[in-house]
Amino acid sequence: MSLLSFRACAAAAGVAAITASGIVLAARQAPAVSVFTAEQATAGRAEYAKHCASCHMPDLTGDTEVPPLAGTAFLDTWGTRSTKQLFDYTSEAMPYGAPSLSVESYAAIIAYVLQANGGVAGASALRTSTVARIASVTTITKSPSQ
Numbered sequence: 673m674s675l676l677s678f679r680a681c682a683a684a685a686g687v688a689a690i691t692a693s694g695i696v697l698a699a700r701q702a703p704a705v706s707v708f709t710a711e712q713a714t715a716g717r718a719e720y721a722k723h724c725a726s727c728h729m730p731d732l733t734g735d736t737e738v739p740p741l742a743g744t745a746f747l748d749t750w751g752t753r754s755t756k757q758l759f760d761y762t763s764e765a766m767p768y769g770a771p772s773l774s775v776e777s778y779a780a781i782i783a784y785v786l787q788a789n790g791g792v793a794g795a796s797a798l799r800t801s802t803v804a805r806i807a808s809v810t811t812i813t814k815s816p817s818q
């Protein structure tokens with residue numbers, strides 16, 4: 673492809689910016705949809721530390737027995753699923769063997785997990801009824817450990 677058409681494509685995709693001198697600047701594409709508030713993500717961080725971090729690790733990377741909740745491995749499993757599926761699974765199964773938190777706590781934790789995967793907070797709060805494809809509200813392109 674010619675340089676000109678490459679520029680046009682890159683600009684249309686919104687993934688790279690080319691300066692006048694021809695240097696390509698990588699830019700993270702902002703997620704199209706925002707499904708949680710900053711307040712939820714902040715509260716979720718504390719709830720996660722209390723109820724989830726002991727197994728899924730403080731940085732959400734999991735370990736040999738426990739799946740990660742951030743990065744490509746997480747998005748391989750959950751990217752095509754909805755936020756509602758993640759909410760439902762988590763509130764029915766986590767903390768492992770003892771799902772016991774309030775709806776607000778689960779919503780906050782899901783918000784925090786989405787944020788940890790590059791999701792951006794906005795005006796609308798995440799609710800049990802929120803349905804959004806997880807890949808469309810996150811921007812992670814590689815694992816945190818990479």
Ligand code: HEC
Pocket residue numbers: 720723724725726727728737738739740741746749758761762766767768781
């Ligand atoms: C006692 C350890 C433990 C705690 C605490 C715990 N988890 Fe888990 N979690 C696990 C294990 C083990 C699995 C794998 C379960 C399976 O495969 O059936 C898992 C799986 C998951 C999954 C599915 C991941 C995937 O890719 O399949 C999610 C989402 C999740 N946990 C979220 C949470 C959240 C949110 C919390 C806090 C509210 C939490 N977990 C607390 C041990 C734990």
